[in-house]
Amino acid sequence: MFMFCPKCGSKLKADALFCGECGEEIREIERTNSGEQNVKNSIEEKNKLEETNILLFKQIKDLEERIVSLECKQDKLVKIIGTIGEILGSVESSLSC
Structure with missing residues (x-):
């Protein structure tokens, strides 16, 4: 059976006093299964991430779609405002003396 570091999850020799990767001191109680539990916890954390x-x-995809929709609406509003401006200009010129 392999041991694993309780801090970083690295594989350890059965008689290790310190982890060769992170330097964590390996206590006698931790030699049994805390390293394996740490590996399981790391896997669970990775799955959650x-x-x-x-x-x-x-x-993000939903927001991108909403932005595209808003840009389309903005373009339509700019065209409508331009058309209203043209109409107002025509009305103003037809009312001029």
Whole structure:
């Protein structure tokens, strides 16, 4: 059975007193299964981060779609305002003496 560092999860020799990767002191109680638990916790944390990344990606895509929709609406409003300006100009010139 391998031991694992409780701090960084690195594989350790059975008689290790310190982790060769991070320098963490390995206590006798930790020699049994805390390293393995740390590896399991790291895997669970990685899975949660991946789920969070997926959710964030979906939110970004939704925001991008909303921005495109707003830009389209903005373009239409600019055209409408331009048309209203032209109409007002025509009305103003037809009312001039």
